[in-house]
Amino acid sequence: KNQVEQSPxxxxxxxxxxxxxxxxxxxxxxxxxxxxxQDTGRGPVSLTIMTFSENTKxxxxxxxxxxxxxxxxxxxxxxxxxSDSASYICVVSVNTLGRLYFGRGTQLTVWP
Amino acid sequence: DAGVIQSPRHEVTEMGQExxxxxxxxxxxxYLFWYRQTMMRGLELLIYFNNxxxxxxxxxxxDRFSAKMPxxxxxxxxxxxSEPRDSAVxxxxxxxxxxxxxxxxxxxxxxxxxx
Numbered sequence: 386k387n388q389v390e391q392s393p394x395x396x397x398x399x400x401x402x403x404x405x406x407x408x409x410x411x412x413x414x415x416x417x418x419x420x421x422x423q424d425t426g427r428g429p430v431s432l433t434i435m436t437f438s439e440n441t442k443x444x445x446x447x448x449x450x451x452x453x454x455x456x457x458x459x460x461x462x463x464x465x466x467x468s469d470s471a472s473y474i475c476v477v478s479v480n481t482l483g484r485l486y487f488g489r490g491t492q493l494t495v496w497p
Numbered sequence: 498d499a500g501v502i503q504s505p506r507h508e509v510t511e512m513g514q515e516x517x518x519x520x521x522x523x524x525x526x527x528y529l530f531w532y533r534q535t536m537m538r539g540l541e542l543l544i545y546f547n548n549x550x551x552x553x554x555x556x557x558x559x560d561r562f563s564a565k566m567p568x569x570x571x572x573x574x575x576x577x578x579s580e581p582r583d584s585a586v587x588x589x590x591x592x593x594x595x596x597x598x599x600x601x602x603x604x605x606x607x608x609x610x611x612x
Binding site: 417419426427428429430431434474484485487488489490 | 501538539540542588590595598600601603604605606
């Protein structure tokens with residue numbers, strides 16, 4: 386069964402600290418993996434996309450990693466800011482027809 | 498480009514009433530998707546269109562739900578009659594493809610509350 390599991394479900398950190406969010410998937414055949422950021426009351430916005438051959442990709446303070454062998458991805462946030470408070474959703478795409486599978490997200494709260 | 502535009506932003510209705518949600522996709526995007534988001538289940542695909550034609554509606558929960566896309570710039574999701582368990586945030590998204598290569602651009606959502 387194609388699934389995307391994210392952990393932790395929620396996380397609270399202090400401003401300026403780093404954190405890492407996890408995504409494990411069983412989706413096959415794998416096409417790519419995206420991390421989306423969803424602010425409260427808004428729709429999700431894509432942060433990064435990673436294909437099978439990519440191990441690391443950065444977008445400012447956000448760095449995503451992918452291990453296609455173990456089917457795991459992580460999103461590392463450096464020097465967190467209050468504006469990083471949001472839900473982070475892992476989305477995996479399959480090759481056939483490009484169907485997307487969504488994780489349920491990690492709710493990150495950054496405190497001052 | 499103003500992005501994907503959804504209306505209304507919030508809708509409160511009584512059980513049994515008809516609800517219509519509206520979406521204007523990004524010009525040039527051939528695919529339009531309707532999603533429902535709840536705390537319990539996260540984002541769930543309800544239906545998607547390609548070039549205004551419904552392709553996969555297997556996610557539509559019941560016959561009470563229907564969606565149309567009369568032209569490339571407008572789509573509606575209708576619930577009739579509405580029930581309290583339909584309360585959720587409904588997102589419309591559009592893309593150049595099924596989503597694998599270009600990703601989705603989401604609207605800001607419609608928060609539906611059925612009392």
